[in-house]
Amino acid sequence: MYQAWAVFPWGLDSSTTQFFWMWRMLVVAFLLGVGIFTVLWWRWILNTGRDLPQRFSRREEVRRIAVFWGLIGATSVNLYIEASFWPNEDGAFHQTLVRDTAFTVAHIPMFYLFFPLGVTLAVGTYLYGRTRIPAVYGADKGFPWSFFLLISATVTEVAQVAMNEWGHSVNLGNAGAEEFFAVWFHWPFVLYGWLAGGIFALWGETILRLYAIEDEEAADARDTAPAPQPSTSAPV
Amino acid sequence: MRRWILMALVALLGAAAMTGLRTHSVSAHGETAQEGFVRMEALGWWDVKFSKSDLTQNDNMTVSGTAKILETWPSNMSDGAPKICYFTVVEPGARFVLVDRKINGMPAPQSFFCSKGGVYNFSMTLRARDPGSWHVHPALAVKESGTLIGPGQYVNISSSPSGFSFPLTLLNGKTIDIEGYGTWLVLGFSAVTLILGMWWLLYWTVPGGIKRTVCRLRVANELPLNQDGGPAVGIITKADHRHMGYITGVTVLLTGLGFLWASIHYSGNIPLQVDWVTPPTPAAPATLATAQASNAIYDPNANTVQVIATVTNTSKSPVQVSAFRTGNVSFLNPLSSLPHGDYEYQIKSLSPQDPIGPGQTQQVTITLDAQVLKNLELLPLGQAQYVVAGVLELTDGQGTRNFDTIQASLNPTST
Amino acid sequence: MATATIDLEALRLREIGERKYKFIDRKWDAMFWITAGFVVGAAANITHLLFAGDWDFWTDWKDRQWWMTITPFATIIIPSALQYIQWRAWRFPTGATYTAVCLFFCTWIGRLVQWKFFINMPINFVWSATWIPAGIITDYVLLKSRSFILTSLIGSATWTMAFWMSNYIMLLPFLQPTKFMDHTLTVADVQGISYIRAQTPEYLRVIEHGSLRTFLQETQYVSLAFGTTLCVFGYWVGQFIGRRLSVWPIFRYLKQY
Numbered sequence: 001m002y003q004a005w006a007v008f009p010w011g012l013d014s015s016t017t018q019f020f021w022m023w024r025m026l027v028v029a030f031l032l033g034v035g036i037f038t039v040l041w042w043r044w045i046l047n048t049g050r051d052l053p054q055r056f057s058r059r060e061e062v063r064r065i066a067v068f069w070g071l072i073g074a075t076s077v078n079l080y081i082e083a084s085f086w087p088n089e090d091g092a093f094h095q096t097l098v099r100d101t102a103f104t105v106a107h108i109p110m111f112y113l114f115f116p117l118g119v120t121l122a123v124g125t126y127l128y129g130r131t132r133i134p135a136v137y138g139a140d141k142g143f144p145w146s147f148f149l150l151i152s153a154t155v156t157e158v159a160q161v162a163m164n165e166w167g168h169s170v171n172l173g174n175a176g177a178e179e180f181f182a183v184w185f186h187w188p189f190v191l192y193g194w195l196a197g198g199i200f201a202l203w204g205e206t207i208l209r210l211y212a213i214e215d216e217e218a219a220d221a222r223d224t225a226p227a228p229q230p231s232t233s234a235p236v
Numbered sequence: 237m238r239r240w241i242l243m244a245l246v247a248l249l250g251a252a253a254m255t256g257l258r259t260h261s262v263s264a265h266g267e268t269a270q271e272g273f274v275r276m277e278a279l280g281w282w283d284v285k286f287s288k289s290d291l292t293q294n295d296n297m298t299v300s301g302t303a304k305i306l307e308t309w310p311s312n313m314s315d316g317a318p319k320i321c322y323f324t325v326v327e328p329g330a331r332f333v334l335v336d337r338k339i340n341g342m343p344a345p346q347s348f349f350c351s352k353g354g355v356y357n358f359s360m361t362l363r364a365r366d367p368g369s370w371h372v373h374p375a376l377a378v379k380e381s382g383t384l385i386g387p388g389q390y391v392n393i394s395s396s397p398s399g400f401s402f403p404l405t406l407l408n409g410k411t412i413d414i415e416g417y418g419t420w421l422v423l424g425f426s427a428v429t430l431i432l433g434m435w436w437l438l439y440w441t442v443p444g445g446i447k448r449t450v451c452r453l454r455v456a457n458e459l460p461l462n463q464d465g466g467p468a469v470g471i472i473t474k475a476d477h478r479h480m481g482y483i484t485g486v487t488v489l490l491t492g493l494g495f496l497w498a499s500i501h502y503s504g505n506i507p508l509q510v511d512w513v514t515p516p517t518p519a520a521p522a523t524l525a526t527a528q529a530s531n532a533i534y535d536p537n538a539n540t541v542q543v544i545a546t547v548t549n550t551s552k553s554p555v556q557v558s559a560f561r562t563g564n565v566s567f568l569n570p571l572s573s574l575p576h577g578d579y580e581y582q583i584k585s586l587s588p589q590d591p592i593g594p595g596q597t598q599q600v601t602i603t604l605d606a607q608v609l610k611n612l613e614l615l616p617l618g619q620a621q622y623v624v625a626g627v628l629e630l631t632d633g634q635g636t637r638n639f640d641t642i643q644a645s646l647n648p649t650s651t
Numbered sequence: 652m653a654t655a656t657i658d659l660e661a662l663r664l665r666e667i668g669e670r671k672y673k674f675i676d677r678k679w680d681a682m683f684w685i686t687a688g689f690v691v692g693a694a695a696n697i698t699h700l701l702f703a704g705d706w707d708f709w710t711d712w713k714d715r716q717w718w719m720t721i722t723p724f725a726t727i728i729i730p731s732a733l734q735y736i737q738w739r740a741w742r743f744p745t746g747a748t749y750t751a752v753c754l755f756f757c758t759w760i761g762r763l764v765q766w767k768f769f770i771n772m773p774i775n776f777v778w779s780a781t782w783i784p785a786g787i788i789t790d791y792v793l794l795k796s797r798s799f800i801l802t803s804l805i806g807s808a809t810w811t812m813a814f815w816m817s818n819y820i821m822l823l824p825f826l827q828p829t830k831f832m833d834h835t836l837t838v839a840d841v842q843g844i845s846y847i848r849a850q851t852p853e854y855l856r857v858i859e860h861g862s863l864r865t866f867l868q869e870t871q872y873v874s875l876a877f878g879t880t881l882c883v884f885g886y887w888v889g890q891f892i893g894r895r896l897s898v899w900p901i902f903r904y905l906k907q908y
Contacts, residue, residue, distance in 0.1 A: 062674040069679075073686035076693075080757070083693035087700055088761030091708075092770050094850050142904030149896055180855060181704035182721075190701050197896035199690055200736055203683060204901040207453055210679075214672050322852035329770035333845040336832060343832040345844055347854040366771055377852035404841060407828040414842060418824035419775040425821055426755070426781050433752040433783040436790070440743050441684055446668040449680040452741040455668040462797045464742050468661030471668055471742050477794065480744070484791040487784045491813055494820040505826035507870075508714045509836045510860050 030113040038120040042127055049131025058213045064132040065206050071125040072202055075150070078118050082157070083193055086110040091181060111161045118154035125202075126151065136209050146205060149198025156192035163188060270382075272609070273616040273623045275563040277308040279376060280627035280639065281386040282561055284579075286372070289389065291364040293396035296335065299325065299374050300359035303386065308625045308643045309352045313381040320379040320512070321350035323358050331370045331393065332362035333402055339515040349514045350378070355639075357518055363402065367395040373564075387564045387579030408504060428490065436483050439476075446470055521637060524551040525592070525630045529644035530599075532624035534606060534615065536650060540584060541609060543602045545628060545642055547592055554591035555630045558637065559583075560602050562626030563614045567604050572631060581608050602628075615646075622646040692753030695729040696761070699754065705857070707780050710825045711843030713818075714858035715871040723811040724881035726754075726782055727789075730810075731889025734793055734802065736897050744794035747810075751786030755779070776842045778821065785813035799890060807882035811875060 090110060126147045129137035137144055167185030284301030291297055305318055323337060323344070337344050337360045350356070360374065373388030402414040441449060452471060459465050464472040529545040549555050558572035560583065567583045568575050575581050584603040592598045609615040616622055625643035699707065702725035706718040734746030758779035766777045789806040796802055825839040836844075843853060859870060 059674070066682075069682050069686070073682070073689075076686045076689040080689035080693040084696040084700075084757040084761060085764075087697065088765040089769065091700075091704075092765040092772070136902075142906045145900035145903040145905060148905060149900060180851075181700055181708070182702055186701040190698050193694055193697050194892050195896060196690060196694065197732060197892045198900055200687075200897035201900040203687070204453070204740065204898065207450055207679075208902070210450070210675055211454060214674060217673050320854045322854055324849065324852060325847050326849045327847060330772050330846045332847070334847055335845065337844075343834065345832040345834050345836060346840070347852065375849070377854070379852075379854050383850065383852065402845070404829055404831070404838070406838070407830065407835070412838070414838065414845070415773055415775075417775060417838065418821070419773075419778075421824060422775060422778040422821045425817075426759075426779070429781045429783040429817065430752065430755055432787060433748050433755070436748045436787055437745055437752060440745055441680065444677065446665070448675075448677065449683060449741055449743070450675055451670065451672070452668060452743070455664050456738075456740055456742045458664060458667075459742070461739065461799075464797060465661060465664060468658060469664045469668070471664075472744075472794070480791055480794055484787055487787045487813075491784050491817045491820075495816045498820045498823045502823035502827060504828065505823055506828045506835075506837055507826070508711060508856075508858050509834075509840050510856075510858065511834050511836065511840075512854075 026108050027112045030108065031116065034113060034116045034120060038116075038124075041120070041124055045124060045127045045131060049127070052131070058217055061133070061135070061213060062210065065210060068125065068129055068133060068206060069203075071121065071128055072199060075118065075121040075125055076199065078114060078121050079193075079196060082110060082114040082118055083189075086114060111158075115154075115158045115161065119151070119158060122147070122151045122154045129202075133206070133209070135212070136205050144201075144205070146198045146201035149195045150202070153192055153195035153198070156195065157189065160188045160192055270384075271616065271619050272563070272612075272614040273619055273621040273625070274310055274313070275384065276614060276616075276625040277306060277310050277623065277643065278313070278378075278381075279384050279386075279563075280304045280306055280561050280641065281374075281564050282559075282566065282627070282629070282639070284374060284387050286389055286391065288391070290392045290394070292394050293364050293367060293400045294398075295364045295393075296361050297332075297364065297391065298359055298361045299372070300357075301374060301386065302355060302357045303374075303376050304355045304627065304639065304641075305350060305352050305376075305378075306625065306627070306641045307353050308641055314378055315380070317352060318350050318378045318381065320347050321356075322347045322377040322379075323356070323360060324375050324377055324383070325360060325362065326373045326375045326383070326385055326388070327370055329366070331364075331366040331368065332372070332391075333365055334360055335363045336361035339513075340518045342513060342515050344513050344515060345511060346509075347379075347512045349512060355518055355520075356515060364391075364393040365400045365402075367393050369393075385564055387566075387577065389577055425494065432483060432487055432490070436480070439479060439483075522551070524632050524636060524638045525549045525555045525640070527628045527630065527640040527642055529624075529628075529642035532644040532646045534617075534646055534648040536606075536648065539606045541604045541606045541615065541624065541646075543604065543624060543642070543644065544599060545602070545644075546597060546599050547628075547630065548597045549592045549594055551632060552594050553632045553634070554593050555632050555638075556591040557583075557586055557600055557602060557628065558631040559629040560604065560626055561629065561639075562609075562624070563612065565608065565612055565614065567602070567608075581605065617648070622648075688749075688753045688756075691729065691733060691750055692757035695726070695750050695754040696757040698728050699726050699758075708777055709843060709848075709851075710776055710778070710822065710839035711837075712856055712858060713822050713839070714856075716859035716874050717857050719811065719815050719871070719874045719878045720881065721878070722780070723807070723814055723878045724885040726814070727807065727810050727882050727885045728889040728892070729754075730782075730786060730789065731803075731886045732893035732897065734790070735799065735890055735893030738793060739893075739898055744790045746793075747786035747789040747806075748783065749786075751782035754782055772846060773842075775825075776846050780814070780818045780821075782814060784817040785810045788813050803883050803886040803890070807886055808879050811879045811882050815875060 086109065090107065126137070129147070130139060163185055167183070280303070282302050284299070287298040287300075288295070309316065309318060323339065325332065325334065337358070339348055339356050339358050341357070358374065369390055369392045371388055372391050374386040375383050376386070377383040400415060403411055404414050405411045440447060446452070455465070455469065455471055459469070467473055525547050527545050527547045529543055531544040533542045533544070535542070543560060547555070547557070556569065556572065558569050560567045564579055566580045568580055569583050569586055571589070584605050586603070587601045588598070606615060622645060623643060624646050625641070628640045628642050630638045630640065703722045706712045706722055712718065730747035730750040732746070733750045737743045737746040737749065762774065762777050762779050766772045767774050788809045789802065792806045792809060793799075793802045796805070825842070826837050828835055829838055829841060831841045831844070
């Protein structure tokens, strides 16, 4: 809604004072906001994780895996916003003006809110797994390759922003001056995005853990079930 | 604490995700961040006019004027030699549709072959489409350089009771409205394919039993990759094969028959056209005078830029400096004409003010308000080339005009 | 005896598949399919957008030479990865169709919200192609062949052909000839000229210009053939993503970093 209200009066000319206050300051607001949220959230996960009891029930572990899936879901939604919803907006918006700054209106939420938020969510999900699901993500196991790939995807996407702006400004190979989706310095966004395939391994690992929990539960149920009674009726 | 953080996250995501709809009006279009010396050296614009500034939907308006690719075109853009250009309009979205374009009197529907030094008298007719107040600029796009924007203005469109329409007659005689043409087929066919896709997916994912997704991993883990266990295991049955055959059959039929129908119904189709033109060279006016700039002095205390040029009158009547045009802005000699619009200003002073006599050579000093250039980011302070360039317009008593490209080094009196 | 052994094994696997669980209910399935949809759609959309997006975005870029050479390659990558993942994990022949449906939602939400409502481009100019018929047929190839090698070869051909035929249906009205500014053009060309894209000048179109080697009307078929070949390559790029980036990492850990 902010963009709807602010983009056309003040968003098209990056040299104006209004652009500075309405849009460039938004970069600051977003980065600060994401930064503060990140610190608070990660700290909370780690602090409360330390206070949790060492032993917990299977039902509790299943609940934690469900929350973990919710966090993966939030990461997934963020990836959708940063890799689909906002690039469409960016493409559309760049048809209405001449690109005149790295901080174009459409770039500001995309690169300076959702991209960093992707890192926050991916790492936060890992911290949750490390502190709440030790059977799969405990510190003693090492760093999971699944998270390594997913977090790498989010981090490299943020890094690629710099190359993207450089490519547009330098007009290398005469490619930066026109609005061409498939220009070569956009391709790393795709390649880094593929690393997010590690997200499927998260689902795979936790489903296999769910099976293990179910097997333990079934084994307990067999052990505690009363022994079968001999039949009292005469055979036919 | 957890709830607080969760609410903050949801609010952050929700608020930011909603940033993206609807439109208002606009001012500059971003050209001010393109480097000043590039915009000065690249193009000269003059006589840019909008035939109307208030229209109703479906009304036409013509933007006309002249753009010249200056002799001072930067050597690092398009390898110093523009070859392919395209006149366009910069507007905040598809608020108008372009219905006609002529360059030097020739219809030019698409791109055209251009060159350094070329003079292009353009006219673009726009049909009003979206009600609102829109800032519109003519612009010239040059291949491998980008788009250079000319002077613009606000144009108001009010709505018409019948709404917007854009009729076009096909070669087969049928008249269509481009605005909605073919939309039914696009949306309808796409929706049908979505139904087929959802049918396929829901067949596998909705039923319970052995089709419960998460539970199948255990079975799949134990089967070799290229086996599905057959009917004995039952994770893919003969009924599944049959059902998938039905959906695939419907898909193949839909695609095949649809292709056949469309080929017949829309026969006579041609491939996309590439129709670039070479506009004729306009007749040049008689040469009145030549001009060469020797210096451009920036005085930060007086906030002025003085362009010093030597003008030689080669005609038989006196000539006067009538304007200096740089980037998309014009500084006018008030003795010749008065400024109007957002991109015309007055020359602060001209020395000497008297016209230059026939056969005479005279050094003239044109003083410009530096603040105007700074506001439009045309003064290249802190940029890679300290240069002032533009078009010096000279006019004789009969109204004949010459446009001489001049360029000089920018020399500040202090830093 | 061997048959009895195999039947016992099949029975055991069937029992595993039908087993009832205490904690795993259908909500897990729904959670997976819905949340995966976002990341799958995003991955497919960004790959398509930044490798081939220009050709798909506008009616006046969907030409005979480049559109069908580049788009099938760009758009088979993620469906191939999902085919591997969903076959490997669930033995569902759904990867290509699932990706195509997720991509459908992503592209149409993008077109409607960003292109139609934000800057009011008409939807008949910026409509999204559909990959669903191609996805269904390619998934059927996997179901029948149970082989990724065969799917890469036959499936790439079906992917390319089905994509072309199904989208050509929607494109044909826009290839009708008309007279505009005294020139013979297609309706799509007129759309491109009239609905002004400030930053996409007409010369930017990478489309067929014609040459001494354009082989008359064979251009389209040469592009389809080459597009199919590139598609095979794209299929194996997708297989790499599915195998190495999505499945291989399960329960693998970095010990030193």
